[in-house]
Amino acid sequence: MEMPLSTLFLTNTLICALLASHLIIRPIKSEHTAVLGSCYSLVALLHVLGYVFLISGVWQVGALRAIAATLLGPLYYYYFQMVLSPHKVQIKRIALHCLPAVFVTLALFGRFTFLMNWVDPLLLLSFWGYLGLTINELVKSKAELKSTKTMPMVFQWLRLLVVTLAVNAFVELLIVWELSTGKLLAESVFAILFALMFLVTNMLTLYCALQRHPLWDWMLETQSNIRFDRNKTKQVSxxxxxxxxxxxxxxxxxxxxxxxxxxxxxxxxxxxxVSQRQLSEAINTETGQSYSQFMNKRRVDEAVKIIRQNPKKPLTAVIYDSGFRTKSSFNREFANLIGVTPSEFQKILTLDVEIQT
Structure with a gap:
C-alpha cells in the first residue's frame, strides 16, 4: 500500500500547490483569498512531508509534519473570520493560536521527553477544537448570510470547507487509533482512504477554479467584494x-x-x-451581485433581446453577439437567470411567431 499512498500524497501536493498559486499569485487579491491560498500552501506542505516521510522513513520529517498540522486548524479559522467578521481579526490573538505548534516543537525536538505522549492528543484536540470553532462561526452567521443575495454562495463554500475539516478530524482520529495498534503509516487503510477523498475534493475544487464556477468565483473579484460584518449594515449612498x-x-x-x-x-x-474596490463594493451594495455576475446578467439580457428580435438566429451567433466567450458559460448563465436553456427559449419564441402568423 506504500506506493499508492505515496502517489496520492504527491498528487494532492501538486493540486494544492496549483490552487495556492491561483489564489496568491494574481494581480488582484483580497485578504481572505491570500489566507485561503496560505491554507492550500500548508496542505500542500503536509502532503509533501507525508510523501517524503513514506519514502525515507526519517522521523524528523514526520515531526515537521506534526508541527505543520497544528497550524492547519488556526489558519482555516482565521480564514473564516476574515470572510465573516473581518473587524474582529486581531494579529495578537492569532499569535496565541500558534502555541500548540510551539508545544509540539518542544516535545519533538526539545529535551522534554515527558511531553511526547501529549503530541497525538494535542493534534486531535486541535483538529476537533477548530472544527467546533468554525462550525460555531458558520451557525451564528447562517441567518444573515442567507438574507442577502450573494451570501448563499459564500455560505455553501464555507459549509464545504467545514465538511472537509470534519472529514479530516474524523480520519485523523482513526489513523491515530490504527497506528496505536502497531501499523505503519504506509499500511494504514484509513490514511489511503483519506488521501483518496482529499484527492477527489481537491480535483473538484480545481475544476471549479478553472471553470470560474460561482462557488469559487465570488472570492476573486476584488480586494473585498464580499465582506460580511454581522454587526454593520451597508447603506446605499x-x-x-x-x-x-x-x-x-x-x-x-x-x-x-x-x-x-x-x-x-x-x-x-x-x-x-475609481478604484477596483470602490466599483466592486458599489455593485455589490446596489445589486447584491459580484462584478462577473452583473456582467453575465447584462450578457444574458442582450441574448434574450437578440433572440426575441430573431428567434431563428443560430445560437452560435447569439453567443458571440451577446458577449459570451464559451457555449458552456452561455448555457449555464442563461438557464440560471431565465429558467430555461437558450435552445428551449428559442423554440418557445419560434412557436409563438408561427402561431401568430
Missing part, C-alpha cells in the same frame, strides 16, 4: 448610486460586455476613474 448609474450607462453605450478578450473590473474601474 448617493455616491454609490451615481457610480452605478455611470457604470451602467458606459457599459451599455460602449458595450463593454461584448469585448472579446473580456472586460475586467480593473479596466472598468480605470475608465470610470
Amino acid at each position: 448617493d455616491a454609490t448610486t451615481a457610480l452605478i448609474k455611470k457604470f451602467t450607462e458606459q457599459l451599455n453605450e460602449l458595450e463593454w460586455f461584448k469585448v472579446e478578450s473580456g472586460f475586467t473590473i480593473a479596466m472598468a474601474a480605470s475608465e470610470l476613474g
Whole structure:
C-alpha cells in the first residue's frame, strides 16, 4: 500500500500547490483569498512531508509534519473570520493560536521527553477544537448570510470547507487509533482512504477554479467584494448610486460586455476613474451581485433581446453577439437567470411567431 499512498500524497501536493498559486499569485487579491491560498500552501506542505516521510522513513520529517498540522486548524479559522467578521481579526490573538505548534516543537525536538505522549492528543484536540470553532462561526452567521443575495454562495463554500475539516478530524482520529495498534503509516487503510477523498475534493475544487464556477468565483473579484460584518449594515449612498448609474450607462453605450478578450473590473474601474474596490463594493451594495455576475446578467439580457428580435438566429451567433466567450458559460448563465436553456427559449419564441402568423 506504500506506493499508492505515496502517489496520492504527491498528487494532492501538486493540486494544492496549483490552487495556492491561483489564489496568491494574481494581480488582484483580497485578504481572505491570500489566507485561503496560505491554507492550500500548508496542505500542500503536509502532503509533501507525508510523501517524503513514506519514502525515507526519517522521523524528523514526520515531526515537521506534526508541527505543520497544528497550524492547519488556526489558519482555516482565521480564514473564516476574515470572510465573516473581518473587524474582529486581531494579529495578537492569532499569535496565541500558534502555541500548540510551539508545544509540539518542544516535545519533538526539545529535551522534554515527558511531553511526547501529549503530541497525538494535542493534534486531535486541535483538529476537533477548530472544527467546533468554525462550525460555531458558520451557525451564528447562517441567518444573515442567507438574507442577502450573494451570501448563499459564500455560505455553501464555507459549509464545504467545514465538511472537509470534519472529514479530516474524523480520519485523523482513526489513523491515530490504527497506528496505536502497531501499523505503519504506509499500511494504514484509513490514511489511503483519506488521501483518496482529499484527492477527489481537491480535483473538484480545481475544476471549479478553472471553470470560474460561482462557488469559487465570488472570492476573486476584488480586494473585498464580499465582506460580511454581522454587526454593520451597508447603506446605499448617493455616491454609490451615481457610480452605478455611470457604470451602467458606459457599459451599455460602449458595450463593454461584448469585448472579446473580456472586460475586467480593473479596466472598468480605470475608465470610470475609481478604484477596483470602490466599483466592486458599489455593485455589490446596489445589486447584491459580484462584478462577473452583473456582467453575465447584462450578457444574458442582450441574448434574450437578440433572440426575441430573431428567434431563428443560430445560437452560435447569439453567443458571440451577446458577449459570451464559451457555449458552456452561455448555457449555464442563461438557464440560471431565465429558467430555461437558450435552445428551449428559442423554440418557445419560434412557436409563438408561427402561431401568430
